[in-house]
Amino acid sequence: MSGPLASLKVLDFSTLLPGPFASLLLADMGAEVLRIESPTRMDLLRVLPPHDHGVSASHAYLNRNKRSLALDLKQAEAVEIVRQLVKDHDIVLEQFRPGVMERLGLGYEALKAINPKLIYVSITGYGQTGPYKDRAGHDINYLALSGVASYTGRRDSGPLPLGVQLADVGGGSLHAVIGLLAAVIARQQSGVGQYLDVSMTDCAFSFNAMAGAGYLACGVEPEWENQVLNGGSFYDYYRSRDGRWLSVGSLEPAFMQQLCAALGRPELAAQGLSPKPEQQKALKQQLQIEFEKRSFAELCALFAAADACVEPVLSLSEALEHPQLKAREVVSQVPRGDGSTQAQMACPLKFSQGLPAPRHIGAAVGAHSDEVLAELGFSARRIDELRRAKVIK
Structure with a gap:
């Protein structure tokens, strides 16, 4: 070959x-x-x-x-x-x-x-x-x-x-x-x-693909935690009760609904659609509360069955043992x-x-x-x- x-x-x-x-x-x-x-x-x-x-x-x-x-x-x-x-x-x-x-x-x-x-x-x-x-x-x-x-x-x-x-x-x-x-x-x-x-x-x-396009065309200057994808929305990392982290990328409504349903807070899903910074901040606070109620293992098990764009932050050794990477x-x-x-x-x-x-x-x-x-x-x-x-x- x-x-x-x-x-x-x-x-x-x-x-x-x-x-x-x-x-x-x-x-x-x-x-x-x-x-x-x-x-x-x-x-x-x-x-x-x-x-x-x-x-x-x-x-x-x-x-x-x-x-x-x-x-x-x-x-x-x-x-x-x-x-x-x-x-x-x-x-x-x-x-x-x-x-x-x-x-x-x-x-x-x-x-x-x-x-x-x-x-x-x-x-x-x-x-x-x-x-x-x-x-x-x-x-x-x-x-x-x-x-x-x-x-x-x-x-x-x-x-x-x-x-x-x-x-x-x-x-x-x-x-x-x-x-x-x-x-x-x-x-x-x-x-x-x-x-x-x-x-x-x-x-x-x-690499400033989206933020750069927005600035050049519309004059919107990106700053820390003021963009949808850089911490300015619920799209972020959340800490578990035992100090581990999970990534949440549930941007689309269907994924947001599954995220909130899995956490037992389906009423939060509507907030994920709001473009208002104060609504996003409030949603992040509520999500963090829910994540910190559970251990890392509990959260991994919870979201393994949900198609919600939520995945654990793995160490390299853990990543090597993940079934997707092994496959x-x-x-x-x-x-x-x-x-x-x-x-x-x-x-x-x-x-x-x-x-x-x-x-x-x-x-x-x-x-x-x-x-x-x-x-x-x-x-x-x-x-x-x-x-x-x-x-x-």
């Missing part, structure tokens, strides 16, 4: 999370992904705890199914190796600050001259243009500048630091994959590649290379023809250097010379 992207070959210069998550998706779908890594400047993801068998679990997951070629790109011989690789690769994915690849002689224009069909993807915090293009940033900064954090939180405590990297993964990784696959389709028609500039801040800004097979056993396997999150995409089985966890730096160079026609003697000169590892 080769996967739907088996025809694509990717050179991945990225590190940390955004680029590697994008190339993980490509590799899971069958693309041949070759990481180009520095032999001296380690990807910090490799040392991020926790570790399993001496390897960062995050690295082992994000870089599974990828080969690693360790090159010192500050040396001319290493740059020449990349230029040779580009001749038969479809995609370059990089995550440096603007201008870095150009200074190395590996910018889009230089590589397009070698391979006009090349699709070149740059993921950065702020994009290739604008006054912030050279500024450092992280996920929390992109969410702050894009406006998302201004109404994601509570009035009394401010914005929430999300437990997942929304701008990194949702913004950088997923938009990069969408864009590059669109470019692949366009190339099938035109025969030429193109350059893709992915700004994680731009992409995070697009969807969200975990894969991935070979470590020593005969054993590591449990990892599976590719979430389900294809009717299936996907290839995971081949291996993230590889050591330069684990495939000899193999890749031999494929380019380098002799064992020449490879040894390059290693002694510290061009490769």
